[in-house]
Amino acid sequence: MxxxxxxxxxxxxxxxxxxxxxxxxxxxxxxxxxxxxxxxxxxxxxxxxxxxxxxxxxxxxxxGSRDALIEEAVTHAVRSSLSNSTLGLGTGKPAEFATGLTQMVESGPELQAFQYELLLEARRRPELLPQLRSLYEEYFEATRRELSRMLPGPVERGTSRLVFAALEGLVLHQLVFGEREVTEEALTELRTLLERLAEGHAES
Missing domain, CATH: 1.10.10 (Arc Repressor Mutant, subunit A)
Structure with missing residues (x-):
């Protein structure tokens, strides 16, 4: 094309x-x-x-072609997103989970917006799905690994997806509305929930 x-x-x-x-x-x-x-x-x-x-x-x-430009831009964004992700950079302590998330959004809003544009475009262009799925599988696995460092026992897929969905929603809302302080407040609540979950596992 x-x-x-x-x-x-x-x-x-x-x-x-x-x-x-x-x-x-x-x-x-x-x-x-x-x-x-x-x-x-x-x-x-x-x-x-x-x-x-x-x-x-x-x-x-x-x-050479617009399709090649799109394909390479997606690949480039996937690599950049994974290298910039704050997942997997924690200490294994719930109180320090997803630190740097708000700064990541502020320092790279174009990359975040690009990903969301691609998610919507993939509904119309299924050929974009494999690379996007690969990116998100990396995100899901990074979330699961980080939660496994905090919580005893195996982390169910639903749990890691739920936590990642919370993070992704916060990124989207900060990207659109700003309000970094609201994102930080929500992250504090999420960390508190993870701490309680970890304590509950330890007591059982």
Whole structure:
């Protein structure tokens, strides 16, 4: 598939003083920012070139087709998300679970928004599901491992999914509404629940 035509209103020139780089990774970072702002339908060669401060031809040279650009952007985002995830970085103590979550959202909102855009787009483009499923399986497993360090006995799949769903919901709400302090309050409550669950296991 070739670059889709953009309405004239979408092609207005924007002067950028920042050059993010011309390497493949820099172009993929630019693609993530484009999708985060306008959704996957806004991802075109020209939009990525403008975002990265490079020529349209350079983006074409690196990716060859819009489908290839999308596929590589997804792979790049998956790798970046896993490397930036705060899951699995704790000490095994409930009181320190998911520390750094709010900072992760504030420092990388485009990456978070990109993931949510892809989740919605995957309903219309099933070919995106394998990579997204791979990403989320990593998240689920990281959550399970961290909970296993806190709670005695095996951690059921439903438990780890429930905890991850709480974290993902908090990320989404902070991304949309801001309110970092509300996220921190909710995390405090979640940690308290985990502490009580751990204590209950220890007493039984």
């Amino acid at each position: 070739t670059d889709s035509a953009e309405p004239a209103g979408e092609r207005r020139t924007r002067k950028r003083v920042t050059n993010y780089g011309t390497g493949r990774a820099a172009l993929l970072d630019a693609a993530v920012r484009v999708v985060a702002r306008g959704g996957l339908r806004k991802l075109t060669y020209r939009a990525v070139a403008e975002e990265a401060g490079v020529t349209h031809g350079l983006v074409v040279h690196h990716f």
